[in-house]
Amino acid sequence: MPEHDVLVVGGGFSGMRAAIAAKAAGVDAALVSKVYPLRSHSSGAHSGINAALSDGDSWQAHAEDTVKAGDYLNDQDAVEVLCKEGIDDVIQLEHFGAIFSRDGQGKIDVMSFPGSSKARTCYVGDSAGHIILQVLYEQLLKHRIQTYNEWFVTSLLVDDGTCRGVMAQDLASGALVPLYAKAVILAGGGIGRMYQPSTSAFGATADAAALAYRAGAPLMDMEMVQYHPTTLQSKGLVVTEAARGHGARLVNSAGEAFMSSLAPETGDMAPRDLCSRAIAAEIEAGRGEQGCVFLDFQHLDGALIDDLLPETQLLVKSMTGVNLQKQLVPVRPAMHRPIGGIQVDLQGAVPAVAGLFAAGECACPGVNGANRLGGNTLLESAVFGRRAGEAAAAHAKSASANRSPGSLAGDEEKRLQDLGARTGGEDSIGSVRGELAAAMHEKVGLSRDGAGLQQALDKINQLKDRYQRVSIAATGGPYNPSLSALLELGNMLDTAQVIAASVLARQESRGAHYRTDFPERDDDNWLQHTLATCSPEGPALAYKPVTITQWQPQRRAY
Amino acid sequence: MEFNVKVRRHDPSANGKSPTQTYTIDIEEDATVLDALMRIREEQDSTLAFRGSCRSGFCGDCSMRLGGKNKIACRTTMAQVVKGDEVTVDPIRMIKVAKDMMFDVEDMVYAKYEAVEPWVEPAQPLPEREHKVSNEVIKDLRKVMSCTMCWLCDEGCTTMLVDRKFLGPAALTKAYRVVADPRDSRTNERLHNLSDAKGVWDCCHCFEATEHCPKGIDPTERIFAIRDRAMKVGAGNYRVRGHYKSFMASVKKAGWVDETRLAIDTEGGFTHFLAQIKQIPLGLKALKRGKMPRPYFLHPKRPGADKIKNIFRKVEAKK
Numbered sequence: 001m002p003e004h005d006v007l008v009v010g011g012g013f014s015g016m017r018a019a020i021a022a023k024a025a026g027v028d029a030a031l032v033s034k035v036y037p038l039r040s041h042s043s044g045a046h047s048g049i050n051a052a053l054s055d056g057d058s059w060q061a062h063a064e065d066t067v068k069a070g071d072y073l074n075d076q077d078a079v080e081v082l083c084k085e086g087i088d089d090v091i092q093l094e095h096f097g098a099i100f101s102r103d104g105q106g107k108i109d110v111m112s113f114p115g116s117s118k119a120r121t122c123y124v125g126d127s128a129g130h131i132i133l134q135v136l137y138e139q140l141l142k143h144r145i146q147t148y149n150e151w152f153v154t155s156l157l158v159d160d161g162t163c164r165g166v167m168a169q170d171l172a173s174g175a176l177v178p179l180y181a182k183a184v185i186l187a188g189g190g191i192g193r194m195y196q197p198s199t200s201a202f203g204a205t206a207d208a209a210a211l212a213y214r215a216g217a218p219l220m221d222m223e224m225v226q227y228h229p230t231t232l233q234s235k236g237l238v239v240t241e242a243a244r245g246h247g248a249r250l251v252n253s254a255g256e257a258f259m260s261s262l263a264p265e266t267g268d269m270a271p272r273d274l275c276s277r278a279i280a281a282e283i284e285a286g287r288g289e290q291g292c293v294f295l296d297f298q299h300l301d302g303a304l305i306d307d308l309l310p311e312t313q314l315l316v317k318s319m320t321g322v323n324l325q326k327q328l329v330p331v332r333p334a335m336h337r338p339i340g341g342i343q344v345d346l347q348g349a350v351p352a353v354a355g356l357f358a359a360g361e362c363a364c365p366g367v368n369g370a371n372r373l374g375g376n377t378l379l380e381s382a383v384f385g386r387r388a389g390e391a392a393a394a395h396a397k398s399a400s401a402n403r404s405p406g407s408l409a410g411d412e413e414k415r416l417q418d419l420g421a422r423t424g425g426e427d428s429i430g431s432v433r434g435e436l437a438a439a440m441h442e443k444v445g446l447s448r449d450g451a452g453l454q455q456a457l458d459k460i461n462q463l464k465d466r467y468q469r470v471s472i473a474a475t476g477g478p479y480n481p482s483l484s485a486l487l488e489l490g491n492m493l494d495t496a497q498v499i500a501a502s503v504l505a506r507q508e509s510r511g512a513h514y515r516t517d518f519p520e521r522d523d524d525n526w527l528q529h530t531l532a533t534c535s536p537e538g539p540a541l542a543y544k545p546v547t548i549t550q551w552q553p554q555r556r557a558y
Numbered sequence: 559m560e561f562n563v564k565v566r567r568h569d570p571s572a573n574g575k576s577p578t579q580t581y582t583i584d585i586e587e588d589a590t591v592l593d594a595l596m597r598i599r600e601e602q603d604s605t606l607a608f609r610g611s612c613r614s615g616f617c618g619d620c621s622m623r624l625g626g627k628n629k630i631a632c633r634t635t636m637a638q639v640v641k642g643d644e645v646t647v648d649p650i651r652m653i654k655v656a657k658d659m660m661f662d663v664e665d666m667v668y669a670k671y672e673a674v675e676p677w678v679e680p681a682q683p684l685p686e687r688e689h690k691v692s693n694e695v696i697k698d699l700r701k702v703m704s705c706t707m708c709w710l711c712d713e714g715c716t717t718m719l720v721d722r723k724f725l726g727p728a729a730l731t732k733a734y735r736v737v738a739d740p741r742d743s744r745t746n747e748r749l750h751n752l753s754d755a756k757g758v759w760d761c762c763h764c765f766e767a768t769e770h771c772p773k774g775i776d777p778t779e780r781i782f783a784i785r786d787r788a789m790k791v792g793a794g795n796y797r798v799r800g801h802y803k804s805f806m807a808s809v810k811k812a813g814w815v816d817e818t819r820l821a822i823d824t825e826g827g828f829t830h831f832l833a834q835i836k837q838i839p840l841g842l843k844a845l846k847r848g849k850m851p852r853p854y855f856l857h858p859k860r861p862g863a864d865k866i867k868n869i870f871r872k873v874e875a876k877k
Contacts, residue, residue, distance in 0.1 A: 036663060038707055039611040039619040046616075094688040097678030097739065099699045106690035124700055130616055131703050138677035172656065201611045202596065234588060237614045307697075311704065315614060318633050430600025472604045478570055479657040482604035 004030040004146075005396035006389070007181035009153050009166060010208065012040030013129070013378060014360025014385035015187035016136040018348075021389025022185075023143045027396050029389070032148040032168055032179060034203060034484065037137045041189055041201035042381070045129030046240040046311065047113065048121040049382065050375035051090040052083065054110050057118050059083040064551055066376060069115045069271045070369020071511035071521065072553040073221065073529070073546055078366040080549065081346055082376070082383050089382040090122055098135045100124055113245045113375050115271030121375040126240050126311045129378060148179070152484040153207065154416060156184065156215045156356070157408045163215070163356040167412040169483060174476035176416060178409035182399040183392035186212055186342060186350075186358040187385065191499075194492040195335035195445070196437035197236030199228050208362035210491035212342040213498065217352045218531040218542075220364040221340030222495070223502035224512045226372055227446050228336035229275035232319055233292050236334035239312060241374045244268045246308055249296045250279065251328070252287035263558040270558045273371040273512045276333035280446050283332065292330035300325075333446060337361060337377065339368045339512060340502075343531060348388025355395060359388040366529070366547070370511025416475055419486060425469030429489050432463050432470060436496060444500050449517045453504040460497050467493055498532045501539045506530065523553050559643075560584050561636055563594060565606065566648045568655045576655075578646075579603075585636065591645065592620050592631040608647075608659035615772070618706030621713070622659050623648040628710050630772050652713045666722070667709055670729040674752070676736050681743040689741045702735045702780065704773050711777045714766035724760050725752075727767035727777035733758075734780040737787060746791050749784070753794035758784045800824050810870045813863025817851035 006022040008015045011033030022029035033040070052062045062083040067074050094100060094108065100122045103109040113121040124131045140147070150171040157165045157178060165180035188208025192200020213219050230239045230250075244250070249257050249268055262278045263270035270278070279293050287293070297305060302325050305313055316324050341364035342350060348363065350356040360381050367380055436459075443456035467489060472482035508522035509515050527546050532539040561583055568576040581598045592610045599606045610620040613632050620631035625639030625646055639645055653661040680689065711727040718724050725733075733752055736742050752758050758781050767777035788794055789802055804823030808816040821841075825833040844850040 035609075035611055035619065036668070039609075039617045041612060041617075043616045043706075044612055044614065091688055095680060095684050097680075097736075097741065099691075099696050099703065099739075100688075101700075102691055102693040102696050104693075106692055108688050109693075124696070127616075127700070127704060130706070131700070134703055134705075141672050141675075142677040201613060201617070203611055234586075235590075235593075235613060311616070318615065428601045429604060430597060433600065474605070477605075479607040479660045480605050481599065481607055485599070485604055 001178065001180065002030075003165075003180040004028050005181065006030070006183045006185065006392045007032060007165065007179055008185045008187055008389075009033075010040070010187035010189060010360070010362070011035065011037055011147065011149075012187065012189055012360065013042035013045075013133060013136060013381035014388075015040075015185070016133075016140050017381060017385030018185045018187055018357075018359055018389035018392070019145050020136065020139050020143055021386040022393040022396075023145050025390055025393035027393045029393070030146040030148065030179075030181075031140070032151045032153060032166070034150060034152045034171070034207075036149045037140065037147065038133055040133065041204060042133045042378070043130040044199065044201065044238065045378050046126045046238065047242045047245075048111065048123035048128040048375050049090055049132070049378040050113070050116065050120050050373070051086050051122055051379065052120060053087060053090065053108055053122065054119065057120055059087065061118060062086075062120060065116050066367065066373050067369065067551045068556060069371050069373035071371055071556055072369065072523070072527065072551070073224070073510060074369030075366025075547040076549040076551060077547050078346055082367045082379060085383050086379045089379070089386060093132060093135065093382060096135050096139050098132050111242065111245050112269065114241050114266075114269045114275065115373045116375065121242075121245070123242065125307070126242050126309045132378060152487070153188075153211065154487055155412050156211050156353075157412070158215045158353060159408055161216075162354040164408070167409060169416075171479055171481070171484065174478055174480055176413050182396040183355050183357060185348070185388050185392050186356070186362055187360045187388075188362045190361045191338050191492070191495055192335055193433065193488070194436055194496050195225075195440045196434070197231065197334035197441065198437075199231055199236050199238045199334050199336045205488035206491045206495035207488065208358065209338075209342060210494045212350060212353070212356065212358060213494060213532075213534050215353055215356070216534065217350045217356065218343045218533045219340060219495070219498050220343040220366070220529050220531055221370070221502070222338065222499045222532060223506050223530060224339035224368070224370050225335060225444070225499065226272060226337045226339050226512050227276040227333040229272055229279055229333050230295055230331040231334040232316065233290070233330050233332060235319065237315065237319060238336070239295060239316065239329060239331055240309070241272075243295060243297065243309060243312060246304065247300050249299075250275075251294050251296050252282045253289045253293070254287060256287075258282055258287070258293075266558040271371060272336075272374060273514075274558060276446055277514060279331075279333055290330065292332045294328035295324075295331050296328055297324045298326065298328070335441065335445065337372065339370065339372050340364050340530075344388075346387070347391035348384055349391055349395075355399065357388045357392045359385045370513060416483060419483065420472060420475030422469065422471040425466070425471050427466050427470045429470060429485050432467055433489055433492065436460065436463055436492060440496060440499070444496075444503055447514045447516050448503055449515060450504065453500060456500045457497070457504065460493065460500055464493050464497070498539045501541065502530045502532055505541050521556075527553065559587050559636075561594065561640065562644045563598065564644055564646045565658070567658055568649065570657055587637040588635050590632050591624050591629075591634050591636060591639065591647065594636060594645070595631065595647065607657045616706060618708035621650055621708045621710055623650055628713050628770060630708055630710075633772065650709070650713045652715070652718060653709070666712070667707075667728070670725050671707070671732055673725065674729050674733040674736075675748075676732045678736055678739050678742045679744050680741045691740060695738070695740055699735060699739060702731060702738070702775060705731055705775055706773065708772065710770040710772060711767035714770035716764045716766055717760055717762050721756070721760065723756050725756055727761075727781065730758060730761075730784065731775060731777040731780045734784055737784055745787075749788040749791050749793040752784055753788045753798065758788065759794060759798050796826050797824050800826055809866060813866035814860050
């Protein structure tokens, strides 16, 4: 029976960083992922990683930008940790072997990025995420960390309020195997597949959030769902904000640069929430074309594009046929990343479940507030991934030998086998997911209102009901993706319900959360975090004050 | 448009038989093949097994053969590979298939990657801040590291066709990533290891890897670059060194390869008397079949030989 000190669920940036930190702290760490190394969606983070490395910059300035971008819903103690420790964590990545583009002196170069007041984003052309992911995998090999590749985690084994491991399906054989551990770190990534369009990989199916939620952990600030302003029309694939950082402009169908009228000081360099809404407003007002506005690169030097945006150029060309040096690129906002997630403390520990930790896109230590600053995601993975690994290792060292979790694994195995025995439904996984994704985008997307949200909640309840009758051919056998696909859909439905309920309850507009029926920010009533806990009646909502250290809420203007 | 997607269904439990199954779907012509496969899995057949993740060509997960050609499924549209109304989907050929499009990546792929120990080992103590590195070096590394490990280069490799233990262009390109990284302190040792059997000298220069690479990384040239560096530090056995030097010297001197001399030098030159005697039967056989190359001094002067000599002069002048 496999047993480890620390088991990490998820093989992206945060997961690998956590595993490396745990192993370096002297415990046995293993990593389980439903995809092979390097297939995780961290490779989709093209832009870069923020750190106050340059002369004249400071972690305080970085923190202030982060809090302002987050519309003051950030926990400022967490932001301080992020920006202060992040500097050393980026240097640590460089020492691991990460390559970063350099300045004339051979030092790490920094670029301007939307939402940041100073050039602060360390980059590698336009493929920072992909390259850092490779470097972490190199370290994983160096540290000889065991990986369970293409294993799908079906549930957490929680006994008496303590996490004792996970149940997983080895996709290659189809076998169900419990993996026991003294500490489990969830680093399972995002939720994008429940939205259409979305920038996410196929695997972003809210697995980690749903696993923790069902195990009794609250999900925090799930109403904050970030849209990326510039994605390709047909498939929602990201055109990096580095494009605007390097000088590309947003224009409408009349060729007007519209951002400066909405964000007079920053123009095209405004943060994501403002930019996405501005684009949606242009399209709504009939100043778009086929549901898109345009990114204009034509005034930029071709050599600069070849050097700094080669992957973007190739992506746009191969997906749309557009040569961005000579033509306008049609873009529109698409769902990008959850800002909320599993509530964790500054060590990445989940307070509600002993032995459970979380980091990265699935977790919410409070750094991002109501709108994530571009370039902070990779940094969050570096800082809080490491912290979670260290804390989980410490927990594993002090935890007593694993008590046998009794019948937990057997019960879970029975539940999964019963799923394969369902018969009779009209629905396929695709029909339920398709309707969910359309409803989420339309009613729980960039702009929301009470009536639409109620409709979305009703729809989700209906889909949850239909989900009970979705049947699959068989649960087992070699490389049979049926069971994992069915469970992924269940994870998305549970998490979607939390999102819609949290959105409906928050009667104000803040950051990524925009209510047409409550268009103003309301600090008197809503300067607080939402905590959603699983109950038999659905998500039970509670609230918790925001931690403010040195940046008092102000009117937010760009 | 309505497509008939004809998918190879390898079933490990069916005596290794791989029948095809045709799914009919209505999808836009500019939809990617990966989108089509996902829709088939979600709506028609939940057992269809294939890999795919990022949907945008950055993760390398969805290598397969579409319309008979090696492709990345998320960067290939239905319109690009359709014949009539049919799109064929097959697994890649070089690696053993486990089921449908799933090939067994552990031995052929990840183990080789691990074998080149592709992590940077910087000299100790570490600098307080980042290492100073020129941006030119970074650009070269960046290009190599844009590799998504899609393994289409290995799929095209002609050496791997006959020797599955050859490290192959994917792992060797990764090896170049650490060999060319100025922060690494193990370069010499690595160059010696990579010169062992199954390493860089087993490449047969067919350039298929370069042809197959969807990222333009040019794996074949990366293998050559490791060879050049290996020669400079004296890595490789005497055969490799003899071959390499003889080849260069001969072309530089005469503009063509003196094949007889090459054979002798590859076995260590005239000082390795016994090795040369061992070559005699081979030489006789070649002579009998009329394939013995003429010795250098009997060789007619080739047109263009001077041009080739000139290339050497120019390159050396540049250095």
